[in-house]
Amino acid sequence: xGINYEKCEACYESMRDKIPFSPxxxxxxxxxxxxxxxxxxxxxxxxxxxxxGFPVSTVPxxxxxxxFGYVGDVPVVCMKGRVHYYEGYSISDVVLPIxxxxxxxxxxxxVTNAAGxxxxxxxxxxxxxIKDHISVFxxxxxxxxxxxxxxxxxxxxxxxxxxELQNAIRMAANENNIPLxxxxxxxxxxxxxxxPAEIRMLRTLGADAVGMSTVVExxxxxxxxxxxxxxxxxxxxxxxxxxxxxxxKEVQEIADRVAPLFKKLVTESVKRF
Ligand code: HPA
Numbered sequence: 001x002g003i004n005y006e007k008c009e010a011c012y013e014s015m016r017d018k019i020p021f022s023p024x025x026x027x028x029x030x031x032x033x034x035x036x037x038x039x040x041x042x043x044x045x046x047x048x049x050x051x052x053g054f055p056v057s058t059v060p061x062x063x064x065x066x067x068f069g070y071v072g073d074v075p076v077v078c079m080k081g082r083v084h085y086y087e088g089y090s091i092s093d094v095v096l097p098i099x100x101x102x103x104x105x106x107x108x109x110x111v112t113n114a115a116g117x118x119x120x121x122x123x124x125x126x127x128x129x130i131k132d133h134i135s136v137f138x139x140x141x142x143x144x145x146x147x148x149x150x151x152x153x154x155x156x157x158x159x160x161x162x163x164e165l166q167n168a169i170r171m172a173a174n175e176n177n178i179p180l181x182x183x184x185x186x187x188x189x190x191x192x193x194x195x196p197a198e199i200r201m202l203r204t205l206g207a208d209a210v211g212m213s214t215v216v217e218x219x220x221x222x223x224x225x226x227x228x229x230x231x232x233x234x235x236x237x238x239x240x241x242x243x244x245x246x247x248x249k250e251v252q253e254i255a256d257r258v259a260p261l262f263k264k265l266v267t268e269s270v271k272r273f
Contacts, residue, residue, distance in 0.1 A: 183208025196240025
């Protein structure tokens with residue numbers, strides 16, 4: 001048995017009695033969606049601290065727990081808070097929660113995040129459907145012996161973001177008059193923000209939004225054979241694109257401002273899955 005598979009199984013065994021149902025959708029709540037669970041019919045909550053070996057975030061505002069509930073009729077497990085690679089966790093610990101939610105039964109992964117806008121058409125507050133990603137600046141979470149229990153050694157990455165789920169999100173946005181842009185997300189490790197030169201490079205490479213999460217999680221979910229979709233909340237124009245310096249406070253303020261629209265889009269999308 002692979003070591004990450006073994007760890008995931010141990011986490012699952014420690015919590016299985018508290019899991020109220022097999023979720024259809026695993027929802028990762030990024031900045032701004034932290035209080036999303038206020039809007040759903042909550043059936044159970046499991047704080048990450050109660051799961052032996054589970055990575056617990058050190059970032060202010062990222063307090064962590066799994067929340068189980070219904071969005072419409074759809075059973076979901078939400079991750080309120082996630083750990084980032086820049087916190088010093090091994091990459092296999094960063095992606096463990098994804099494997100665990102898959103183990104609980106989730107076949108769909110819906111990721112959300114706060115990101116910096118690289119595309120000149122984006123403003124602070126823009127919501128962006130993730131159409132594809134660039135992973136080459138982040139560590140690949142599948143490095144190491146392949147754990148066959150999870151998936152294949154060389155997973156195809158041609159269709160990471162599921163077309164049908166993307167269409168459901170487009171429809172949800174359209175029918176609820178929620179402006180939605182589309183683009184390519186690139187993950188860097190952080191925790192420092194990018195330099196203006198790096199942002200120019202990332203734009204040249206075809207990226208529309210930049211952040212410090214998500215891609216390692218979707219690579220893992222793709223390895224597991226999950227269907228994947230995601231939305232970025234563009235919380236700031238990336239470095240060098242505005243006259244003011246970047247602050248985490250600004251990112252959080254914009255995330256909070258956009259939260260009602262972001263939540264509505266997530267809810268209306270999940271109902272269509
Ligand atoms: N860069 C990287 N990560 C981010 C940004 C950014 O500009 N904004 C929010 N998360």
